Amino acid sequence: MPSPLSLASPEAAGMSKSALERIDRHLRERYIEAGRFPGTQLMVYRRGQLVHNSSMGLADIERKVAVKDDTIYRIYSMTKPVTSIAFMMLVEEGRVALDEPVHKYIPEWKNLGVFQAGIWPAFLTRPPSRPMQIIDLMRHTSGLTYGFQQRGNVDAAYRDLKIGEVEKAGTLQSLVADLAKIPLEFSPGEAWNYSVSTDVIGYLIGLISGKPFETFLQERIFAPLGMKDTGFFVPAEKDRRLAACYSASPQGAMTFHATDRKGGxxxxxxxxxxxxxxxxxxxxGGGGLCSTSADYLAFCRALLNGGELDGVRLVGPKTLQLMTSNHLPGGKTLPELSRSLFSEATYHGIGFGLGFSVTLDPARTLIPGSAGEYAWGGAATTSFWIDPVEELIAIFMTQVLPSTATPIRRELRTMIYSAINDSNL
Known part of the structure; x- marks a missing residue:
């Protein structure tokens, strides 16, 4: 089991302490004191050392509970990389392959059509140009969607059936059964659309491994890595560590409230x-986990180290290299192929791998970074990225919906990369 990390000098890892402290001031003054975030936690890890770990503000405004190092957060879609890694563990064992048709494992999906017209439950469909493959689920080119996209009649059907809602009643089995009733938004491989695809991957993990999906994660990832505070619910003995989650009003997200701690x-x-x-x-598997910054850092450290941490191997280096390559058809970027009205990554120059966004061209993003950096985030504005070139991990936690309410991810990338003073160029 990996040992806990102590805080090291930023200069020992080629980073500026004063530049990292500037980030804390930025978060405190422009976000916490301004009422845009209740509190924040930021971890920066470089070259094998934790060089910055700051916890500021409140985890619970109503009860005036401070953010602490062991605060537990809803990480929502930061669950997706964990689920994706778990699935690739089964791929490595030869139990499933990425190019297999999904209907091999979900027979009731064999005749899924593509939406042409109509409203739930009466749809006119056409046959897809090809069957959905497992890789389509991994890279969100499946033709599935999320109800919150609110783009058309298929999304509306998802909302009617409450498909993909983390707090919904039902099971993974009922999710799969409900999806068999609704057509795809497009033929698999023709577009990218943020969707319940990773929830289906969680279902397949349980089906193929022969054990409940949550048990597989606990036995194969969480327990071996010492991620003792990560799971699909917070047990009673830890409930006081769960942060409150807030939503930003349109006005509050854009306006500072210097005299009102709660702001918008x-x-x-x-x-x-x-x-x-x-x-x-x-x-x-698409958005149900709660975790701490320290737990998620252990997961990210294993990935940065080629899939292994302190003797615990999740996947091999070549598998991770495959996962962090751009898998979008035609080598396109997300903005070029996306039909999604919402995504946790919207920058130009970004592609998508198997569970992560992948930076292809830093110049096109207009943000400092490296080609090969991979990342994702959660709906409550949590985020992480891993930069193999700079041997860098950044993890940011707060609890404010939606993640698009502020430009904090762009700002953190800019400010953290500016703190590097001996880049591996």
């Missing part, structure tokens, strides 16, 4: 009554 934030999920306090029936 509205309580969205009270940690005293949260659905995350009890085991869910729907185990969402």
């Amino acid at each position: 934030l509205t309580l969205q999920d009270d940690p005293a009554t949260s659905s995350f306090l009890s085991p869910p029936s729907f185990i969402s």
Whole structure:
């Protein structure tokens, strides 16, 4: 099991302490004191050392509970990379392959059509140009969607059936059964659309491994890496560590409230009554996990180290290299291929691999970075990225919906990369 990390001097890892402290001032003054975030936690790891770990503000405004190093967060879509790694462990064992048709494992999907017209439950469809493959689920080119996209009649059907909602009743089995009733938005491989695809991957992990999806994650990833605070619910003995989750009003997201600590934030999920306090029936591989910064750092350290950490191997280096390559058809970027009205990555110069966004051309992003950097984020504005070139990991935690309410991810990338003073160029 990996040993806990102590804080090292930034200069020992080629980073500027004063530049990292400037980030804390930025977060405190422009976000926490301005009422845009309740509190924040930021970890920066470089060249094998934790060089920055700051916890500021409140985890729970109503009860005035401070953010601490062991605060537990809803990481929502940061669950997706974990699920994707778990699936590739089965690929490495020869139990499944990326080019297999999904209907091999979900027979009721064999005749899924593509939407032409109509509303739920009466749809006119056409046959897809090719069957959905497992790689389509991994890279979100499946033709599936999320109900919150609110783009058309297929999205509306998802909302009617509450498909993909983390707090919904139902199970992974009922998710798969419900999806068999609704057509695809496009033929697999023709476009990119953020979707419940990774939830389906979680279902396949349980089906192929022969054990519950959550058990597979616990036995194969969380326990070996010492991720003791990561799971699909927060047990009673840890419930006081769960942060409150807030939503940003359109005005509050854009306006500073220097005299009002709560600012434009509205309580969205009270940690005293949260659905995350009890085991869910729907185990969402796309967005159901809670975790801490320290736990997620252990996961990221294993990835940065080629899939292994302190003797615990998740996947091999070549598998990780495959996962962090751009898999979008035609080598296109997300903005070129996406039909999605929402995504956790919207920059130009970004592609998508198997569970991660991947930076292809830093110049096109207009943000400092490296080709080969991979990342993702969660709906409550949590985010992470891993830069193999700079041997860098950054993890940011807060609890404010939606993640698009502020430009914090762009700002953190700019400020953290500016703190590097001996780049591996």
